[in-house]
Structure formats: C-alpha cells, structure tokens
Amino acid sequence: MDFDFSADQKLLKDQARRFLGRHCPASAVRAVLDDPQRQYDRDLWREIAAQGWLATTLPLEYGGLGLGHVDLCAIAEELGRALAPVPFASTAYFLAETLVAEGTDAQKRTWLPRIAAGEAIGCFAVTERPGALVAASVQARVEGGRLTGVKAPVTDGLVADVAVVLAREGPGHSLFLVDLSGEDVARAPLQTLDPSRGAARLAFSGAPAERLGEVGEGMALAEAALARAAVLLAFEQVGGADRALEMARDYAMTRYAFGRLIGSYQAIKHKLADVYIGNELARSNAYYGAWALEAGSADLPLAAAAARVAASEAYWVAAKESLQVHGGVGFTWAADCHLHYRRAQQLALVAGGTKAWKERLARQLQWRNAA
Amino acid sequence: MNFDDTPEEAAYRAKARAWLRDHAPRVTPRAASVGLEDPTDLDAARDWQRTKAEAGYACITWPMAWGGAGGEPWQAVIFAQEEAQIPTPHGPFAIGLGMCVPTLMSAGNDADKRRFVGPAMRGEEIWCQLFSEPAGGSDLAAARTRAVRDGDGWVVNGQKVWTSGAHLSDYGLLLARTDPDLPKHKGLTMFWVDMRSPGVEVRPIHQMSGESNFNEVFLTDVRLSDAQRIGAVNDGWRVSMVTLMNERMSVGGMGASLQASVLGLARELPTLAGLAIDDAAVREKAADWFIRIEGLKYTRYRALTALSRGETPGPEGAIGKIVSASLMQDVANTAVTLEDEYGLISDPELAPLGAAFQSALLGSPGLRIAGGTDEILRNIIAERVLGLPPDIRVDKDVAFKDVPTGS
Numbered sequence: 001m002d003f004d005f006s007a008d009q010k011l012l013k014d015q016a017r018r019f020l021g022r023h024c025p026a027s028a029v030r031a032v033l034d035d036p037q038r039q040y041d042r043d044l045w046r047e048i049a050a051q052g053w054l055a056t057t058l059p060l061e062y063g064g065l066g067l068g069h070v071d072l073c074a075i076a077e078e079l080g081r082a083l084a085p086v087p088f089a090s091t092a093y094f095l096a097e098t099l100v101a102e103g104t105d106a107q108k109r110t111w112l113p114r115i116a117a118g119e120a121i122g123c124f125a126v127t128e129r130p131g132a133l134v135a136a137s138v139q140a141r142v143e144g145g146r147l148t149g150v151k152a153p154v155t156d157g158l159v160a161d162v163a164v165v166l167a168r169e170g171p172g173h174s175l176f177l178v179d180l181s182g183e184d185v186a187r188a189p190l191q192t193l194d195p196s197r198g199a200a201r202l203a204f205s206g207a208p209a210e211r212l213g214e215v216g217e218g219m220a221l222a223e224a225a226l227a228r229a230a231v232l233l234a235f236e237q238v239g240g241a242d243r244a245l246e247m248a249r250d251y252a253m254t255r256y257a258f259g260r261l262i263g264s265y266q267a268i269k270h271k272l273a274d275v276y277i278g279n280e281l282a283r284s285n286a287y288y289g290a291w292a293l294e295a296g297s298a299d300l301p302l303a304a305a306a307a308r309v310a311a312s313e314a315y316w317v318a319a320k321e322s323l324q325v326h327g328g329v330g331f332t333w334a335a336d337c338h339l340h341y342r343r344a345q346q347l348a349l350v351a352g353g354t355k356a357w358k359e360r361l362a363r364q365l366q367w368r369n370a371a
Numbered sequence: 372m373n374f375d376d377t378p379e380e381a382a383y384r385a386k387a388r389a390w391l392r393d394h395a396p397r398v399t400p401r402a403a404s405v406g407l408e409d410p411t412d413l414d415a416a417r418d419w420q421r422t423k424a425e426a427g428y429a430c431i432t433w434p435m436a437w438g439g440a441g442g443e444p445w446q447a448v449i450f451a452q453e454e455a456q457i458p459t460p461h462g463p464f465a466i467g468l469g470m471c472v473p474t475l476m477s478a479g480n481d482a483d484k485r486r487f488v489g490p491a492m493r494g495e496e497i498w499c500q501l502f503s504e505p506a507g508g509s510d511l512a513a514a515r516t517r518a519v520r521d522g523d524g525w526v527v528n529g530q531k532v533w534t535s536g537a538h539l540s541d542y543g544l545l546l547a548r549t550d551p552d553l554p555k556h557k558g559l560t561m562f563w564v565d566m567r568s569p570g571v572e573v574r575p576i577h578q579m580s581g582e583s584n585f586n587e588v589f590l591t592d593v594r595l596s597d598a599q600r601i602g603a604v605n606d607g608w609r610v611s612m613v614t615l616m617n618e619r620m621s622v623g624g625m626g627a628s629l630q631a632s633v634l635g636l637a638r639e640l641p642t643l644a645g646l647a648i649d650d651a652a653v654r655e656k657a658a659d660w661f662i663r664i665e666g667l668k669y670t671r672y673r674a675l676t677a678l679s680r681g682e683t684p685g686p687e688g689a690i691g692k693i694v695s696a697s698l699m700q701d702v703a704n705t706a707v708t709l710e711d712e713y714g715l716i717s718d719p720e721l722a723p724l725g726a727a728f729q730s731a732l733l734g735s736p737g738l739r740i741a742g743g744t745d746e747i748l749r750n751i752i753a754e755r756v757l758g759l760p761p762d763i764r765v766d767k768d769v770a771f772k773d774v775p776t777g778s
Contacts, residue, residue, distance in 0.1 A: 001380065001445075001679050002373050003672040070372045249757050264760040266746075269753030276752055277694060280687045281666030288669050291372045310662040361661060362654035369634050 003287060009074045016053075016078035023047050024082040026336050032085035032196045033339070036189070039159045039198030045086045049118020054092055058100065062112035069294040073235045073286070080236025080347070081243045083339050085196045087121045087156035089236065089350070093229040095122025098164050098175070101228070102213035102221060107177060111162060123160035124229075124351075125151035125178075125202055126222055132356040133166075135219055140167040140204065147178055147209040150201065153190050155350055157200030164212065165204075166222045173218030175225075176209040184208075194346035196339065223360075227304035229351050231289035234311035237347050238286050241279045241311070241318035244340040248272055248322035255327075268325060275318045282307075282314035302368070305361035312348040312357070319344035374672065376449075377679065383446055387428070387453045394422055398458050413539070416462030420494025429492045430468060437476065437488045445678040463536045467491045467498030471544040478561065478602040478610045487542070487563075499540040501531040501564065501588055502611065506776060508533070508740075509747045511546070512556045512608055513766075513774070516590060518547035525549075525562070525600075527570075527593040533741075537573045537586040540566045545590075546607050551772040558771050559607035562599045569593070580733040629699065629731060630660045632724055633706045640709050647709050656705055663698050667691055686756040693748045696738035703732035 005013060023044050032038045048054065056072045058064020072092065079088055096115050099108055114120035128151055129137050140149025147167055154163065157180075165176045180187070186203040213221045249272060252263030262268050289307030292300040323330040323337035330337040348354060376384055396419055398412075423429040424438065431447040433439025440446075472491045475483055490496040507513030516529025527547055537543065543564045550558035564571065570593035575583035602610040634657055637647035647653050670691070674684035706728035707714035716722045717729035739745050753759045766774040 001376065001672060001675045003669065003676045004372065006372075245757075249759065252759060260763065261760050263753075264763060266750065266762070269757075269759050270746070270749040272757055272759065273749035273752035276756060277690045280670060280690055281663060281694070284666045284669035284673060284687075285662055287372060287673070288665060291374070294372065305658075306662050306665055309658055310666060313662075355655075358655050358658035359651075361658040365634060365657055365661060366648065369631065 003291070005070065005074055009071055012071060013074040013078060016051075016075050017081070019047075019051060020078055020082035020084065024084050026083070026339065029083045029085050029196050029339055032198075036195070039156070039189070040087055041085045044084065046118060048084075048086060048088065052116075054088070054096070054118055055116035056092070058096060058112050058116050059108075062108050063116040064112065065116075069231070070290050072232060073290040073293075076232045076235035077239035080239030080343075083196065083240065083243075083343055087123070087159060087198075089229065089233060090124060090156040090160065091115060091120070091122040093232040094124035094225060095120075095162065095164055097228045097232075098124075098212060098221075098225045099177075101224065102175065103177070107210065107212070111177075114161075120161045121156060121159055123154050123156045123163045123180075124225070125154045125157065125163045126166040127151065127153065132359075133222070133352055135173055138166055138168060138173055138218075140165065142167045142169045142174065142176055142209045142211075145209060146184075146206040147176060147204040148206060150203045152201035153192060153199040154202050155197055155199045155346075157202050158187050158189050158198055163202065164225065165209065166218050167209070169211075169215060169218070172216035173222075174215050175212040175218045175221040177212050178204070178207050178209045180207075182207055192346070193349075194342035196342065197346050223301075226351050227301050228293060230304040230308035230357070231286070231293045231300075233347055233351055234282070234286040234289055234307035237311035237315040237344070238279065238283050240340055240343055240347070241275075241282065241315040244315070244318040244322040244337075244344075245272065245275050245279060247336065247340075248275070248318075248325040251326050262325070271321055271325070275314075275321055278310075278314040278317050282310040285310035302361065302364040305357050305364060308351070308357045309354055309361060312344075312354045315340075315344040316348060380445065380449060380679065384449050384453060387450045390426060390428070391453055391457060394426070395419070395454075395457055395459055398460055412460055413462070416460040416464075417494040419460045420462055420464055420492075424493040429494075433476075433488075433492075437484065438492050443678070445675065448675055448678065462494060463497055463539050464491070464494055466500055466535055467496070467540075467542075470500055471498035471542070474544060474561070474610060474613045475563070475601060477613045479563075480598075482598070483563070483601070496541040497536060497539050499534050499537045499543045499566070499588075501534055501537075501543040501545040501590075503531060503533045505530060505532050509744055511611070512559065514546050514548055514559060516545070516547045517551075518545075518549050518560060518562065518595070520549075521594070524597055525595045527562075527564070527590045527595060529590050531588040531590070532585075533576070534573075534586045534588050535584060537566065537588050538575060542566060543588070544601075546611055548771065549607075550605055552770045553605060554768055555766055555771040555774060556608045558605055559611075560604050561601040561607040561610040562595055563601060564590075564593065564595065564599070568595075578737065580730070580737065582734075629702050629706075629727065630657070630664055632727060633657075633702055633709070636706060636723055637709060640711075642709075653705070653709070656701075660698060660702060663694055667694055686752075689748065689752050689756060692738070692742065693745055693752075696735060697745065699731055699738060700735035703728045703735055707732055 028041055032041055052065060053075050055064045056067050057069055060066040099111055111120055126133055128139060160180055163178045163180055165178050166173060167176055184205045184207040188201045190199045190201055192199045252268050255262045286307045289303045292303035319340040323341055326335060326337050329335050427440035428450055430439045431442040431450060432444055435441040472488055475487055502511055504514050506515055518525045518527045543566055545562045545564045546559055548558055549560040570591040572589040574587045576585045576587060577583055637653050640647040642650050670687050674688050677684040717726045719726040722729055754761055
C-alpha cells in the first residue's frame with residue numbers, strides 16, 4: 001500500500017510551500033482583491049512559470065516535464081493554501097488538460113509549449129446562464145467555423161489568450177478552441193464574489209473556432225474536462241480548508257473571553273473538531289481522485305465527483321466557521337478570513353456547484369449498483 | 372499514490388491467504404449487524420483462535436518471547452484483511468488481546484505475563500475490562516469502586532457497568548480507588564480479578580435494542596492478593612492509558628453494505644413523486660454517505676501506508692468511529708423513512724432486508740456512545756490533534772472524596 005504522496009512529491013510540496021510563502025503572502029492576494037484593474041498577479045505568474053509548474057504533466061515532446069498528475073495535485077494543494085491569485089487552474093487544469101486529451105498534434109504544437117513556458121493563459125467558457133450546465137442552456141453556436149454567442153462568467157477570461165468553448169454545432173454540441181486575440185471577441189470584466197480571481201463576460205461575434213475532439217461530443221467532452229479539473233481543484237480546496245482551520249485554531253489560542261482562551265470552550269473545540277473531520281475526509285477522497293486521474297482509471301467520473309463534493313463542502317465549512325471563530329474581527333476587510341470565504345465559493349462554483357456534482361456521483365453509484 | 376502491495380506485502384499476503392485457505396474452518400457467513408453481539412459458537416471460536424496462535428497469526432506484532440510473531444503492524448493489517456474475506460468464527464477475544472493483555476505486558480510483573488499471555492492468545496482464557504461505573508462513564512477517573520488494604524491483600528467493593536463479555540470472561544482488568552484523599556486521577560490502582568472469585572456477580576444489561584451484549588458487574592468484599600496489583604499503588608490512571616489507547620482502534624467502522632442496501636431498496640420503493648431512487652433528496656443522501664464511507668476507507672489506507680513505510684500513522688485515525696456511528700444512524704433513519712409506515716415493522720420475517728435497517732436504527736445509539744462518546748472524541752481531536760487547551764477541571768486538585776457528585 002502506497003496511498004500517499006511519495007517522498008519526492010512531499011519534497012516538491014514543501015518547496016512549493018516555501019516558494020509561495022515568499023512570493024504569495026496574503027498581501028499579494030489583497031493587491032489583486034483591492035484593485036479592480038488587476039485580474040491576476042503577473043510577477044507571481046512569471047515566477048510560477050519559471051518554477052516549471054505549468055509544464056508538470058505536459059508531454060516532453062511539447063516542452064513539458066512529463067510528470068504524473070499526483071505531482072500536479074501536490075502543487076495544487078499549495079496554491080490553494082496560499083490563495084494564489086493567478087490563472088493556474090484555467091490554464092493548467094482546463095486548457096492544457098483538454099488539449100492533451102482532445103487536441104490534434106497541430107493544436108498541441110501551437111499551444112502546449114507556450115503554456116509550459118507561461119506564455120499563454122487559458123480559460124474554460126461553458127456557462128451562459130444561472131443553473132446547472134445542461135445542453136439546453138448552451139446557446140452559443142458555431143457555424144462555418146465561426147463562433148457567435150455570450151459566455152459568462154469566464155474565470156480569467158479578460159487575460160486569457162485562448163478559450164475552450166462549449167457551443168452548438170448542427171443539431172448537437174461540440175467543444176472548440178477559440179483564439180481570443182481577434183476583434184470579434186468583446187471582453188468585459190465582471191464583478192464577482194471573489195475579486196482575487198478575475199472573471200469576464202466574453203461576447204463572440206464570428207470568432208474563428210477550431211473544433212476540439214469529435215463533432216457532437218461537446219457535452220461529454222465538457223464533462224470529462226470537468227472531471228479532470230475537479231480532482232485538481234479538490235486539492236486547492238483541501239489546501240485552503242487546512243489553512244482556514246489553522247487560522248481559526250491559532251486565533252482560538254490567543255483570544256480571551258470571560259477570562260479564558262476561547263479555544264478552551266467546547267463550543268469552539270467541537271466546531272473545529274468537525275472542521276478537521278471534514279478536511280480529512282476531503283483529503284482522502286481527493287487522494288482517490290488523484291489516483292484515478294493519474295492511472296487513467298474508469299473510476300475517474302466517480303472518484304472526481306467524490307473528491308469534488310467532499311472538498312467543496314469541506315472548504316466552505318472550514319472558511320465560514322473559521323470566520324465565525326474570529327468573531328467581529330473576522331467580518332472586517334482587514335482580516336484574511338473573507339479571502340478564504342470568497343475563494344471557497346469561487347472554487348466550489350467554478351467547475352459547477354455541489355448540487356450538480358452530487359447528482360453526477362449518484363448517477364455513477366446507480367450505474368455501478370445496477371451493473 | 373496507488374493501492375498496490377509492495378513486493379514484501381504481496382509475498383506476506385500470498386502466504387497468509389494460502390495458510391487461511393488450508394486452515395480456516397468452514398462456517399456460515401454472519402448476517403449484517405452492528406457488531407456487538409455474542410459469539411454463536413464459542414468452542415469453534417476457541418479452536419480457530421488456537422490454530423492461529425500456533426501458527427503465529429493470533430498476535431502478529433507481539434514479541435516472540437511472549438508467543439507472538441514479532442511482526443510488523445502492516446503484517447497484522449494484511450492478515451486481518453485476508454481473514455475478513457472469509458467467514459470465520461466470531462470470538463470474544465478482542466478486548467483481552469487488544470486491551471487487557473497489552474496492559475499486563477506493559478505494566479504487569481513477569482509472573483503474570485508468564486501466567487496469562489499464552490492462554491489469552493490461544494483463546495483458552497477470556498478477559499473483560501472493569502473500568503466504567505454508574506457514576507463515571509466518560510469521566511473514567513471518577514471510579515468509586517474501592518480497594519482497601521487488608522493484611523497482605525485488598526478487599527474490593529463497588530460496581531462496574533457496560534462490561535462487554537463479562538459473562539464469558541475468566542479474568543477482568545479492574546480500575547479501583549485506593550486513596551480517596553488524593554485528587555481523582557492520583558488515587559487509582561489497577562488489578563486483575565478472577566471473575567469466579569467469591570463476591571463477583573455479573574448481571575446482563577437489557578439494552579434498548581433488545582439485546583444484552585454488556586453487563587453490570589457487582590463486586591462485594593472481593594479479596595485480592597497484592598500480587599494481583601498491576602503497576603504501583605495509586606498509579607492506575609497511567610496504567611489505564613495503555614488500555615484506552617487501544618480501545619478506539621477496536622470499536623469498528625461499518626456502514627458500506629447498509630448504504631448499498633438503501634440504494635437497492637430505493638429502486639423499488641415509491642414516493643409520492645415517483646420511485647425513491649429518482650428523488651433528489653435520496654440522491655443527495657447517497658452522495659453524502661459515499662464521501663464519508665469512501666473517505667474513511669481511504670483514510671485507513673493512508674494510515675496503512677504510514678505503517679507500510681515504517682512511520683507512525685497520523686491523527687486522522689481518530690475520525691473513524693465518530694463518522695461511522697452517526698452515518699449508520701442516518702442511513703437507518705433514511706431507510707425507515709423511505710419504507711414509510713411499513714418501516715415500523717421490525718420483524719425480520721416481514722421487514723425488508725431482514726429488518727437490517729430497523730436493527731441498525733435501534734443499535735446505532737450504542738455506537739455513538741461506546742468506546743468514547745461523540746462528544747469526548749471531539750474533545751480528543753480538539754486537544755490532541757489541534758492542540759486546543761483542555762477543559763478547565765474543577766475536580767483536578769481536590770481530594771476525590773470532596774468532589775461534588777449528583778448522588
């Protein structure tokens with residue numbers, strides 16, 4: 001049994017934590033949060049690229065490092081812990097993973113080396129309206145290789161070079177790769193729950209679109225992309241949830257009320273014990289997802305849904321209860337509690353919400369039990 | 372990150388599997404249960420225990436000097452996994468081998484070790500743990516059972532409660548108060564007791580589930596020799612820590628099969644808006660249970676990985692019982708609710724799945740209490756894992772006789 005990060009992966013994780021401790025303190029997150037003109041931290045992004053993190057799982061022949069997904073999971077956990085305000089998930093988990101899985105050799109040659117070097121930013125544009133991602137909600141359309149329609153919100157959409165887009169094609173849906181540099185793409189920044197992660201509304205008026213994968217397979221390919229991203233995002237969530245718990249613990253060990261440390265009251269102790277339990281269950285489910293992703297297992301849809309549900313709920317509970325333990329000070333802009341409170345929602349919604357993922361999980365279980 | 376055995380583990384697993392195939396008795400599989408019930412065939416269980424002991428599989432990690440195999444914890448886990456694959460007789464040996472005898476081995480004298488370790492390992496002698504009392508469940512150090520010096524020995528008076536297997540036991544590990552003038556943790560001493568001694572009376576407790584898996588044990592003028600003392604006088608609390616560290620590992624986690632059964636049931640049962648399996652609330656429950664059940668499974672795998680790497684497992688093991696006990700209660704309640712009014716029927720001949728859900732509903736409160744209540748376990752996680760301060764104790768530096776009580 002070897003169900004944990006390896007010694008090398010733990011080393012990578014430690015290095016990532018030290019690196020982010022230097023280059024991504026809370027002040028770096030706040031600099032993006034507080035400035036509506038800043039969509040991400042360019043300096044941090046450059047440093048991250050120089051570390052080679054964006055190249056982790058990309059094939060050697062396209063400028064990647066050819067490492068496994070578990071290595072990327074180790075990095076993801078640290079990025080989540082540090083609340084890194086960079087388009088890493090959009091670029092590495094969505095764009096690069098989708099290109100590797102579905103792209104033609106030409107598409108890979110065009111984009112993967114630039115992604116690996118930190119020279120191209122990606123985004124994943126599927127949502128158009130409130131509610132779960134169902135075929136009927138997707139109205140954007142590609143005709144004659146030209147995309148028309150509106151996508152919102154698109155995380156990192158204002159700064160991305162290229163988008164993976166779900167759109168109608170003929171009677172069904174397909175997935176497309178769309179270069180965002182043309183004049184037939186109008187981008188507008190969006191006000192969101194988590195301004196430390198920029199998002200945009202993208203309006204396409206005949207933008208050239210290259211198909212990714214087979215025609216008519218768009219919904220299935222989007223689901224597959226979401227499953228891969230769900231595992232990697234789960235590690236960001238586990239990292240954030242751990243940090244939120246630590247913040248609450250540390251505060252409870254310094255704050256006195258009624259002549260006692262508040263951490264000595266069972267109301268606080270039991271609350272934080274429950275947060276710890278949720279975090280550990282989420283970590284274990286995330287490990288299962290990491291294994292399934294790296295092994296290319298047929299379990300991936302189930303494992304990804306379990307990792308996603310457990311991690312989204314754990315981070316939300318950790319973030320809101322951490323803020324609660326901080327009391328009034330936790331509700332101020334100056335305290336870091338709201339950074340996690342916002343990011344917990346951002347990460348829980350960016351690849352589809354918990355309600356939809358629970359239904360995906362239930363479907364997998366139903367098929368499995370029926371088999 | 373994988374589930375594969377290392378070559379060393381694979382070799383051990385193959386050896387264990389082959390041995391089990393050649394030596395395990397053929398018995399009928401037991402029905403799903405909450406895991407508290409008595410053995411149905413004690414003789415068969417004893418035979419199986421002896422067979423394992425003779426082959427070095429009964430207490431794999433114990434030193435060879437005491438009849439163990441001097442093996443590694445991961446070997447014990449692999450053997451247990453393989454044994455769990457086949458129905459073997461269910462014996463009442465876990466408390467003795469998991470808690471009482473390890474306490475003897477760590478704090479007892481050589482004569483006691485020579486006398487007791489072998490017979491317990493071979494299933495010839497059964498042990499129980501005489502700790503909890505009517506006045507102190509979670510607060511174990513509040514034990515009032517008195518052991519008073521009498522010449523060369525001791526005389527014991529008092530009452531123990533929630534003693535699993537006392538009615539089957541040959542010996543008991545007894546925590547008794549030897550000095551009520553000292554603060555409560557400091558005036559306790561550990562002894563062993565022959566359960567057939569004059570003055571020991573065992574009465575079964577009739578549980579709310581209708582079963583009787585536990586006992587009250589009344590101790591009236593029970594005479595012990597000083598040689599039956601384990602560890603120093605008034606050092607019993609420290610000695611008991613060895614016993615208790617093992618308890619929470621042995622009170623098990625379960626629920627996976629019950630959860631699968633609910634989904635099977637949901638495929639057949641109607642709600643007012645279609646089949647239960649299509650009900651959004653039921654589907655959300657299925658997802659919630661799955662992440663808990665699988666989360667615990669993979670948490671165990673993480674602990675096993677630490678053992679396999681020769682490391683000490685992290686504190687995450689503490690979450691097993693607290694999660695699985697409430698999970699079982701919720702699964703049972705949901706299933707009974709789906710059965711609707713028919714769910715009232717707990718007759719195994721009539722209720723779906725042999726009334727497994729009704730039985731789990733009535734048994735699960737015990738799991739949330741036994742071996743550390745949910746509340747005590749949260750304190751333990753908060754204090755030992757998160758490092759939060761212990762509760763302020765009003766009874767800590769007070770002579771035990773002066774501590775306020777409700778009676």
